Amino acid sequence: MKELTERFFVAQFGSELPIWAKSAVAMANILVILAIAWVFMSFSSRLLRALNRRVVSQQADQEERKRLDTLIRVVRYIASVVIGAITIMLVLSEMGISIAPILATAGVAGLAVGFGAQSLVKDYFTGFVMLLENQIRLGDAVEVGGKTGIVEEVTLRYVRLRDLEGAVHYVPNGVIATVTNRSREFAFALVDIAVSYGERLDRAEAVIRRVGTEMRGSEAFASRILDDLEIMGVEQWADAAVMVRCRFKVAGSEQGPIRREFLRRLKNAFDQEGIEIPFPSRAVSAKNSS
Structure with a gap:
């Protein structure tokens, strides 16, 4: 474009262009650069807006729509900054201003700002990656x-x-x-149950399994408990009890409520069956010094 403009003015005024003609060439080139930049800016903005409407509207989940909307806004901002920076450099070049010293100065300033704001830059970069990968x-x-x-x-x-x-x-x-x-797709509500050394483990496990089956079959927990109770077996021999480990496969974020309700029901069932729930005890003896 620059060569075509110069050829036109050379054909009109000869091999040596007057100052005003050179200025006119530079101005014409700047206008062309600005026009092209505006076209790219407008096109990218409309394209990303259309993509935003199309992709976001297909998502039923409100939070997923918010995540995608945020990502597309970030991409649109980055595209605007890149196009703007390239446009400024081309315009400065047409005005006869060398951009090499400016780039060097900008690089030094960028390093200084980067050292001072590196934690902030890291925050934004990590946040963008987390949104992109849908981690949270x-x-x-x-x-x-x-x-x-x-x-x-x-x-x-x-x-x-x-x-x-x-x-x-x-x-x-x-x-x-x-x-x-702890909320993705499913989770496990892990429960360790203390059984007295004097109790038969098979009897205690039968009561545990029965309570788990009843709880899963209840209307309040049918959709929150995804599978039958799994009794994993003896976890350890503790000081005062045998620890039996079991777990429920549950919907995300339901571990706590289901664990607490299961322990409440199991306490009542153990009381009805006469199964002892052990607790640490200490024997104290006094010696007569006389």
Whole structure:
């Protein structure tokens, strides 16, 4: 484009262009660059908006729609920044300003800012990756950055959790090395049951299995317990009891409520069957010094 414009003016004014003609060539090229940049910016924006409407509208889950919408907004912002940066460099080049010193200065400034804001950059990068990989969603029971709770908000900057006591934790994405998500598809409610050494294990296990079957068959837990109770066997010989380990396959985030209800029902069943629930005891003797 630049060569075509110069050839036109050379044909009109000869081999040596006047100053105003050179300025006109530069201005024409700048206008062409700006027009092309506007076309690319408009096209990319419309394309991403259409993609956003098409992809997001196909998702029934509200939180999945929010995640995809956030990702597409980030991509649109990055595309705008890239197109804008290229446009500025081309315009400066047409104005006769060497961009090499500017790039060098920008590189040094970028390093200085990068060292000062590296934690912030890390937060945003990690947040983008977590959103892209769908590691965390609203309502999930997770452990991140040493904090455990229910996810209330996920942004590019932080994850907001609320724990069992109601405390709210803001965990910067940059400090998250491992995400433990207890809400994906299914989980296991693990229960260790203490049985007295004087009880027959097969009798105790029969009661445990019966309570588990009754609980799964109840209307309140039919959709929350996904499989029959699994008795895994003797876990250890403790000081005062034999520890029998069992577990339920449950829907995500249901481990705690199901474990507590199972222990409540099992206590009543053990009482009815006369099965002793052991507890640590200590014998104290007094010596007569006389």
